[in-house]
Amino acid sequence: MSGNDRMQPDRVRVDLGSRSYDILIGRNLINTAADHILPLLGKRHVVIVTDANVARLHLEALEHALKQAGIAVDSIILPAGEATKSFAELERLCGLLLDMKVERSSTLIALGGGVIGDLTGFAAAVFLRGIDFIQVPTTLLAQVDSSVGGKTGINMPHGKNLVGAFYQPRLVLADTGTLDTLSRRELLAGYAEVVKYGLIDEPDFFTWLETNGIDVIEGDEAARRHAIGISCRAKARIVGADERESGARALLNLGHTFGHALEAECGFSDELLHGEGVAIGMVMAFDLSATLGLCPTEDSARVQRHLASVGLPTSPLSLQGRLWTADRLIAHMGRDKKVKDGRIGFVLARGIGQAFHPAHVDPDQVSALLNAAIAA
DSSP states (O other): OOHHHHSOOEEEEEOOGGGOEEEEEETTTTTTHHHHHGGGOSSSEEEEEEEHHHIIIIIHHHHHHHHHTTOEEEEEEEOOSGGGSSHHHHHHHHHHHHHTTOOTTSEEEEEESHHHHHHHHHHHHHGGGOOEEEEEEOSHHIIIIITSSOEEEEEETTEEEEEEEEOOOSEEEEEGGGGGGSOHHHHHHHHHHHHHHHHHHOHHHHHHHHHHHHHHHHTOHHHHHHHHHHHHHHHHHHHHHOTTSSSGGGGGGTTHHHHHHHHHHTTSSTTSOHHHHHHHHHHHHHHHHHHTTSSOHHHHHHHHHHHHHHTOOOSGGGSTTOOOOHHHHHHHHHTSTTOBTTBOOOOEESSTTOEEOOSOOOHHHHHHHHHHHHHO
């Protein structure tokens, strides 16, 4: 066992009163999972929900660790990919749980990325009217974003995450060792969400990323733990103040209005990963802010420059072969769950680390920005 494996995990608390929970960040947490999970169990029975790709890499280790501690384990392996976040797979998952005679005192464990975490969390929220679940995120994106905060749900043909529930996990185990198995593209998709926290209200963190971000991507353990810890603390603070996104939590959607529209246009496929859409969306949000005179153009340029420097897409033009139109993208935005009183919700910025939620954005300005991006 290496020195990194022996290090105690970092602990971040999500403070939500009686529903508070810890995020543990460190290496080798899957192999020691029982130490952290056993005290939380009502019944010594868990059902691990994972996908075919993650199962090949991490399922056996998690099953072994739990069984060694005397925990009864069942596992369900679902197809990999964004298409699994659907009513059909939710129904199939709940049916399998019923076939297993899972009781309310059992616990679900989501082992995987954002798709598995969102789907399993939603199933936990509705199965038997609510059972406990634990997140074991295996991607950088899931470790810094989707596993934290209790947003669960599935996609619809109309848009992303339109059906779901706020339902908090009992624990999040972010094993940094699982990141070693990711492709560079998957790491970059998660890194976009890391950058987001710097752009919202952590300008010093963004400056640190400009120097150290490449170390996070390329596997430096200390850099990864630092970036994941800062990101989780930022999200925990925002979620603790606004669990159901009635105010400050909306800032976590920086880049997402544009990004979700691009994802919808790509059919929520691997053509555009969520983090890639967020990267493009954050550049467009800062460009729009600069166009409206809200943000210095140099800050907008810094955002684009940093994301491009690590290899993330920063323009819709990176999706070759697609004929984008502003009207189509705005139509997707109009079906987003953030629409209020018929107005599309955006997060803009007065500068790096100064994100805010404007009361209104002129749709003609958005259309002009999109047309300019498409024509570039």
